[in-house]
Structures are given as C-alpha cells and as structure tokens.
Amino acid sequence: NDYLQTSSHLLIVEDNSDVRAYLKTLLERKYKIQAASDGEAGIEKALATVPDLIISDVMMPKRDGFELCRVLKSDRRTSHIPIILLTARADVESRLAGLSQGADAYLAKPFDQRELDIQLQKALELRKALQEKYSKWVYTLPTGEQPPGLDAQFMEQARQVIESNLDNPDFGITTLYQALGVSRTQCFRKFKALTGTTPAEVIRQYRLEFARNLLANQELNISQAAYQSGFKDPAYFARAFQKAYGVSPSEFRNKTAN
Numbered sequence: 291n292d293y294l295q296t297s298s299h300l301l302i303v304e305d306n307s308d309v310r311a312y313l314k315t316l317l318e319r320k321y322k323i324q325a326a327s328d329g330e331a332g333i334e335k336a337l338a339t340v341p342d343l344i345i346s347d348v349m350m351p352k353r354d355g356f357e358l359c360r361v362l363k364s365d366r367r368t369s370h371i372p373i374i375l376l377t378a379r380a381d382v383e384s385r386l387a388g389l390s391q392g393a394d395a396y397l398a399k400p401f402d403q404r405e406l407d408i409q410l411q412k413a414l415e416l417r418k419a420l421q422e423k424y425s426k427w428v429y430t431l432p433t434g435e436q437p438p439g440l441d442a443q444f445m446e447q448a449r450q451v452i453e454s455n456l457d458n459p460d461f462g463i464t465t466l467y468q469a470l471g472v473s474r475t476q477c478f479r480k481f482k483a484l485t486g487t488t489p490a491e492v493i494r495q496y497r498l499e500f501a502r503n504l505l506a507n508q509e510l511n512i513s514q515a516a517y518q519s520g521f522k523d524p525a526y527f528a529r530a531f532q533k534a535y536g537v538s539p540s541e542f543r544n545k546t547a548n
Contacts, residue, residue, distance in 0.1 A: 298414060299324065299339065303332030303346040303358060304376070309399075313345060316403055317410075329353030333361050336368050340479030343413055345406075348377035355393075363392030367476045369440035370420070370483050372413035376401060421486035441484060444470070448481075448489075452496050459522040463489045497521060498534050505539055506546045512539045 300321035304310040305328050314323050324339060326332040330352040336344060344362070348355035355375045362368040372394040394416075395409045424445055451469040455461035466489055467477035481489045501519035504510055510518070516527035516539075531539045 298322065298342040300410075301326065301332065301336055301339070301341040301344045303327075303329065303335075303344065303350070303355070305347060305350045309347070309376075316406070321410075329355065329358045332358050336362055336371065337365070338475070340368060340476050340483070341371060342417070342483065343410060344371055344373045345410075346373060346375055348375055359393050364440075366440040366444045367472050367480060369444075370417075370480065372416065374406075374409050374413065417483060418486075420484060424484045425486055444480065445484060448492075449496075452493055456497060456500050456520050457518050459517075459520050461520060462493065466493070494530070495534070498531060501527065501531065501539070502535065502542065505543045512543075515539065 298321050300317060300323055302310055302313050302317075302323060302325045304313065304325070307327070310325055310327070314325065317323060321343070324335060324341060326335045329346070329350045332344070332346060332350075333353065335341075336358075344358075346355040346358050353361075355377065359373050359375065362371060362373065373392065374395045374397060375393045376397050376399055378399045394413055397406060397409065420441070424441075448466065448470060451466055452461075455465060463474065463477065467474050470477060472480070477489055481487065481492060485492060487495075497519045501515045501521070504515045504518060505512075508515075512528065513524040516524040519527070521527035521530075528539055531537075531542070535542060537545070
C-alpha cells in the first residue's frame with residue numbers, strides 16, 4: 291500500500307493558496323503532487339498528465355468542482371480517475387450534486403486529515419480492484435460481452451485495434467494510441483491505471499495468448515504461429531512463451547495434441 295501511494299500522482303485543484311499549500315504539506319510525503327489554482331487549469335492539467343487521484347475544491351473561479359467532475363468523468367481519457375471533492379458546503383443538496391456528477395467521495399471543510407487519508411486510500415484500493423478486472427481482460431480472448439461505461443468501451447476499442455493488427459509485426463503503441471485518438475501519455479497512463487501494466491506489455495501478452503490459441507487449435511508449426519501472432523523472431527517468441535506459460539511452444543502443442 292505504501293508503494294501504491296508513493297508511486298501515485300495526485301492533482302490538487304484549489305483556488306485558495308493557503309489551503310493548496312496545506313494539502314500539499316499533508317500529502318507530499320505519500321504522493322507525487324501537482325496543483326492547479328482553478329477548475330479550468332485543473333481540467334487542462336488532468337487531461338495533459340492523467341493523474342491517479344484528484345482532490346478538488348467545489349467553489350472556484352472559471353469552472354467549479356462540479357464542472358471539473360462532469361468534464362473529466364465524461365471524457366474517456368480521464369473517466370477512470372477517482373475525484374474527491376472538498377467544500378465548505380456540507381449540505382445534502384451540494385453533496386448529491388457532486389456525487390451525481392461522478393465524484394467518488396465528498397469531504398466537508400474543515401476536514402479531518404485521517405478521513406482524507408482513508409478516502410484516498412480507499413480510492414487507490416478501488417483502482418487496484420479495477421486493475422484486477424481489466425488485467426484478466428488482457429488474457430481473455432473476446433466473448434462478445436461488453437460491460438457498460440467509458441473505461442470498458444475504451445478497453446474494448448483497444449482490444450479491437452490490437453486484434454486487427456495482431457499479424458503485423460510493426461504494430462506497436464504508436465499505432466494504438468493514434469487509433470484510440472489519445473496522446474502517448476494518455477494511452478500509457480490509462481492502461482497503467484486500468485490494467486496495472488503498459489500498453490506495450492498488453493500487446494505482447496495478447497500476441498502470446500493468440501499464439502497459444504493457434505497452437506492449441508490449429509496444425510501450425512511454431513514459426514507459423516509466431517508469425518501469425520506478429521512475432522518477427524520465432525526464437526524470441528519461444529523464449530517469451532516459455533516465460534509466460536512455463537512450457538515451450540512445442541511442449542504445449544504436444545500436450546494439447548494428446
């Protein structure tokens with residue numbers, strides 16, 4: 291958990307410089323901190339850097355915390371990021387307004403540091419559960435089922451792009467992020483947040499799973515399975531396969547043939 295925290299990027303969006311400095315002091319030992327002084331700057335920074343967590347004030351100039359929430363939660367580049375709203379307005383109506391715009395938690399000022407810590411920790415644990423869900427997706431060839439939501443749609447589109455390029459050995463992250471209509475940073479951060487791994491690793495794992503399927507179900511030699519899965523070098527493919535599955539491609543094929 292400590293590693294999860296210290297490697298996590300946290301964006302603080304707060305127009306009051308004293309509160310911003312206070313939050314930074316509270317949290318800089320546990321998180322890599324960025325800050326923005328109004329909602330508009332917060333949205334721009336979130337889209338550019340795709341942080342792991344966002345703490346935002348509600349009452350701010352240019353765009354308030356509700357608007358920040360609505361914009362980021364309805365954009366698939368940032369829809370997965372947990373947002374905690376901080377506000378002096380602790381009444382039920384404003385809390386409901388924040389939650390209805392997609393806020394993950396709501397804290398009233400003056401807030402208790404322990405409660406803030408717990409909310410941030412819970413948000414990270416939720417993200418870890420999400421990673422387990424989507425990292426299973428990496429190893430599972432499609433069944434036609436598609437769960438709702440922007441994150442699922444993003445991953446499904448990524449899967450389709452990867453699948454349609456599997457036999458192309460030159461296919462990599464550049465083609466992937468361009469096809470998804472996101473920047474390299476956004477692609478990397480989104481994959482890392484949702485699967486716990488990099489886009490390049492996801493592509494490699496998908497190629498291996500596809501090759502494993504070919505070896506189990508078709509009469510192909512090892513080189514043919516490697517080339518059809520987009521591996522340029524059958525020897526490299528054999529090493530990667532052995533590392534991933536604990537058996538060589540030929541041993542695997544012989545086992546499944548019997």
